[in-house]
Amino acid sequence: MTESLYPFLCTGQSAVDLAEVAASTRAKIADAIALRQQVFDFDAELLEACAEAMASRFAAGGRLLAFGNGGSSTDAQDLASLFVSSSQLPAFGLTNDIAVITALSNDVGFDVVFSRQIATFGRAGDIAVGLSTSGSSTNLLPAFAQARRRGLLTVGLAGGDGGAMASSPDIDHLFVVPSSSVHRIQETQTTLYHVLWELTAAALESR
């Protein structure tokens, strides 16, 4: 019955032009392709350098700690799991334990949920990876500062103009996805950490 209404799909209140919706969908996917190309063009050398640094840390016994909020927390968990399940390397998502997150938030404040865990788990030689689409998440900046103090390698993924992360003195490798769309930023950050994993795994294999 949906088909009989083509190209207009009745929504109850008004009709939505399916062809128009499909065209805007195609435009968004074209943006997603172009944004990846733009980031690769700009960051290829930096990605290789970051992967080499991560491989050195892993080779020396370092672990990876990944963190972010909301959708970015799921990316952090995915990245950590990628290293553990595909590369048999030690990695932790700092949002994995909801008891720890809610305890720290309730007793101290949400801004310390990652920095306190880094202070607890982090060792010199580890790697801290923080993801934020805005670059200004208030719990990421103290986490990078804590990681830097403890001698962790710090890697940041941000979006837009990089936000506060762009001016942080505590991030060794920063990748900024230049888009105003949170969705396109997130999708490209997924590509960035996938590529970082792939290049890191390749760098470790070639050692």
Next chain:
Amino acid sequence: MSKAPTTDRADRFNELSQRRAIPLTDLAGHADDIARICHRMAERFRAGGKLVVFGNGGPSTDAQHVAVEFVHPVIVGKRALPAVSLTSDVATLTGVAARAGFAETFAHQIRCLGEPSDIALGLSADGSCENVARGLAAAAELGMLTVALTGGDGGPIVADHVLVARSADPLVVKEIHVTAYHLLWELTHVFLEGAA
């Protein structure tokens, strides 16, 4: 040794880019299908339904991502819609897995939590996850709308709507899925609001 490092780098990143651009372009070819799925999802939300999302491994993090996307939209002014990811309840997941086997996990949860007006969204990078397939089957039995995001050749998973990310690389499949579910969220709101 014959090639300069910069050429190696250009080749490497060109391949990384193409590996993604090809299946993304294929997804764009299914823009009409995506719109139709969202039209039906909007109907379910309007009827009071919720979205139930599930997957294994990396896709379990996507399931959580989809849930937070709908419950707490990143775009200010969009209404919150009910969505749950089944792997967030580790107690039930491990309990059912230990008792009835891992293949039963999602189906068991859906039989307990699912309602006929709901939507089931199953994610599987190769379309062959047994517990995702059984979850979708349990959802269909309840009368839920079933949607699957798969990859590779699509695998044997059955649903009302299946979107296939045409890549053999599970990481690229995931990336196509992220774009796909961002679009599912966005277009569902377009149909809910009744304006393109």
